[in-house]
Amino acid sequence: MKKIQMVDLKSQYNKIKSEVDVQITDVLENTAYINGPQVHKFQKNLENYLDVKHVIPCANGTDALQIAMMGLGLEQGDEIITADFTFAATVEVIALLKLTPVLVDVEPDTFNIDIEAMENAITPKTKAIIPVHLFGQCANMDAIMEIAKKHNLFVIEDTAQAIGADYTFANGTTQKAGTIGNVGATSFFPSKNLGCYGDGGAIFTNDDELAHTIRGIVNHGMYVRYHHDVIGVNSRLDSIQAGILDVKLKYLDDYSNARKASAKKYNKAFENQPNIITPIESDFSTHVFHQYTLKVKNTDRDALVKHLNENDIPCGVYYPIPLHKQKAYVDSRYNEVNFTVTNQLVKEVISLPMHTELEDDQIEFITQTIINFVNK
Numbered sequence: 046m047k048k049i050q051m052v053d054l055k056s057q058y059n060k061i062k063s064e065v066d067v068q069i070t071d072v073l074e075n076t077a078y079i080n081g082p083q084v085h086k087f088q089k090n091l092e093n094y095l096d097v098k099h100v101i102p103c104a105n106g107t108d109a110l111q112i113a114m115m116g117l118g119l120e121q122g123d124e125i126i127t128a129d130f131t132f133a134a135t136v137e138v139i140a141l142l143k144l145t146p147v148l149v150d151v152e153p154d155t156f157n158i159d160i161e162a163m164e165n166a167i168t169p170k171t172k173a174i175i176p177v178h179l180f181g182q183c184a185n186m187d188a189i190m191e192i193a194k195k196h197n198l199f200v201i202e203d204t205a206q207a208i209g210a211d212y213t214f215a216n217g218t219t220q221k222a223g224t225i226g227n228v229g230a231t232s233f234f235p236s237k238n239l240g241c242y243g244d245g246g247a248i249f250t251n252d253d254e255l256a257h258t259i260r261g262i263v264n265h266g267m268y269v270r271y272h273h274d275v276i277g278v279n280s281r282l283d284s285i286q287a288g289i290l291d292v293k294l295k296y297l298d299d300y301s302n303a304r305k306a307s308a309k310k311y312n313k314a315f316e317n318q319p320n321i322i323t324p325i326e327s328d329f330s331t332h333v334f335h336q337y338t339l340k341v342k343n344t345d346r347d348a349l350v351k352h353l354n355e356n357d358i359p360c361g362v363y364y365p366i367p368l369h370k371q372k373a374y375v376d377s378r379y380n381e382v383n384f385t386v387t388n389q390l391v392k393e394v395i396s397l398p399m400h401t402e403l404e405d406d407q408i409e410f411i412t413q414t415i416i417n418f419v420n421k
């Protein structure tokens with residue numbers, strides 16, 4: 046059996062090495078390291094893939110979120126609602142911009158933002174909602190868009206973990222994750238579903254004016270060279286990363302299918318295990334399994350992690366501490382009774398190796414090791 050890895054980027058690279066290496070060499074030879082033709086080409090191809098009017102590449106997913114919020118003109122004191130159970134980047138940039146993060150609980154089965162909790166958190170100061178499409182599956186965008194419309198709020202989709210997922214509305218129309226709200230933000234961090242070989246990110250929008258504003262913000266607030274109309278940042282996707290991403294974009298659907306197939310095998314193996322709760326797939330969204338995350342019941346989760354590691358099976362706990370309990374983000378307004386789901390999830394979740402190169406004997410070994418431990 047091949048050594049099990051949480052994410053096997055080497056085997057994936059080996060399969061596309063000849064194509065990727067040509068892209069990298071091209072950039073090295075033509076020396077347009079920044080804003081080379083690869084960046085424009087990838088941007089256009091991603092716009093086509095997502096069926097969105099504007100993709101604005103940037104340096105990483107955290108920047109993408111920050112720039113999206115800057116582009117919407119949010120101001121100090123504005124309240125931004127997001128999920129308590131996510132990677133810290135989401136809340137970090139809200140706080141960094143001196144906006145007020147309002148964390149709310151998530152659903153116990155999909156791990157995505159709880160719609161009722163979200164609606165209850167709306168005040169006259171609320172300006173935006175940031176649903177995070179956690180682990181590869183979209184939040185309930187029908188409900189989120191309806192509530193946003195009713196309360197006149199912006200919707201910023203954090204789709205760092207769900208690029209390529211399809212959301213189907215109640216009326217039957219389908220859109221790609223990240224293209225539904227006013228603006229979407231994604232990450233091309235190497236381990237993400239569409240990952241480069243360094244840092245990268247992008248912002249999506251169908252709003253022409255917002256796209257124009259954001260294109261200036263990513264480039265020092267310049268719309269005309271050396272005229273700085275707004276305070277911007279320097280956030281670029283470099284040409285080498287764009288070249289790599291353009292190759293990998295062609296395979297994104299294959300990659301998603303490989304992840305889905307591995308998830309199915311995991312599900313099957315855990316089928317009759319009452320203490321192992323496999324991921325739920327909602328009716329309205331496909332799941333592209335950025336993570337394959339179990340909930341374990343009547344089991345010491347941390348002991349399971351240790352046992353797996355001792356058997357050379359890597360695993361992850363995403364996330365071990367709810368954001369509302371993180372030192373940087375504690376707020377006296379929060380009340381523990383409003384976070385019962387997150388407080389429970391952090392004790393039960395465990396994410397298994399998930400990538401595009403998982404092999405059957407690896408899945409067999411991982412699932413058997415877990416089943417033996419849980420039933421011992």
Ligand SMILES: *Cc1c(COP(=O)(O)O)cnc(C)c1O
Pocket residue numbers: 105106107108131132134135177203205206231232233234244245246
């Ligand atoms: C990875 C991630 C980010 C940040 O992306 P970076 O490219 O690492 O800055 C933001 N939000 C979520 C949900 C993520 O998983």
